[in-house]
Amino acid sequence: MDDSKIKQYGDELYECWRDRRTVAPLREREPDITIADAYRIQERFVARRLAAGETIVGKKIGATSKPVQDFLGVYQPDFGMLTSGMVYQEGDTLDLSTLIQPKAEAELAFVLKEDLKGPGVTAMDVIRATDYVVPCFEIVDSRVTAWNIKIQDTVADNASCGVYVLGKTKGDPRKLDITLAGMVLEKNGEVFSTGVGAAVQGSPANAVAWLANTLGELGIPFKAGELILSGSQSALVPVVDGDELVCTVGGLGSCHVKFSGSSAV
Template structure:
């Protein structure tokens, strides 16, 4: 800030706090104290500022994620609607490749169904049929959520500002047309080194992952940035997320979609340069 100039506005201050945590790898205090209470519009403005900085640095939008698709989590955070975040190219990790430890702060893993679009979704109000027609195929996915906010001490405002707590994501490699799937009843098992740590089904995601994609399509049109052909949509968790430790290996199996793996590097020893 220039000496004698006006102090940064609340959105800028919140963005700077989260950016510093991302840059240093040290989680920060919540940002809800900087923004009007419960103001999700301000939180999305913070998310946009941070996204614009990533794009200016050469990143590319590869799609979107839907969060807060569980009724229990919505009640916990005091909201009655999902949220969304932006997926960028540097967050995409190939199936089974190692995710360096520390690249995602306070990581947790959850299994999801990803939809990859073949057509834009630009209507003011979409139907489930529109979403189905626009989808090229589905893939199993593991989303590695992370929080720049210390100890996951988050409200809805905090997680929205923090890009819906996005970290990294891993997609399976066997595309499956929607006509071969029943996403509502698709069962999921997430294992850590062969031991089940989370189970669920498509119905846990707003009743059907297609409902989450529909909500996202309508929401983004209202904001003037519709879903486009080629976008990947992470539709939301099929079961509880689980904490991640150094060296962990996760595999998610989803009925009809096959499996996907996420592997994490070990933590650096004290004094070791990684």
């Protein structure tokens, strides 16, 4: 795909994010679009957000678990960039009017104390480089109409990044079994889904190592202080005004979020 089209689609996705509207899937308009093309479009989309004043604070891994892969119809992980405008803390009420067609997923966030750069990063390297982990919610959102996406669409759309909510309880991954620790997701006081760390590429640390190695091949390191969202351990949860979600990770603690307002769709 030539540079003019990369710019065109990256700008289009940025404008959809800004204006809270959707567009037809890219793969339908560009049948020959490759994943490499999609990452170049993502880079342009993110660059527009940075030019508007945001900064990159971390990375996210998407499409790591079977429930999410089944929903999206994608069967390989992807990644996106986290910006300063996406961050919420537990206790905040999340305003859905800032989003288009949000869905929540529960996962584990890693906060790094050391730089990591692949290739050759292992899960143990990830554990050693991690300052702490926290339970969190990622509220994914899509600028593609009706979530009609395949891997090229979601990659171009910055891995369907919306916003994320960080729990307050910090855990040491050297003392917590993040692979076997169970996760329970409750919606409005009732159990919605259950999961376990092993559902994410065998371990959330494996997923983070995969991303470190994938980005390392592109010359992009993880930096100390960055946040890495390791991938969903739950089914995707549609959310509307008044909903409350709680995810609890065994041995770690919980993350709680409330929603208000109405999304664009």
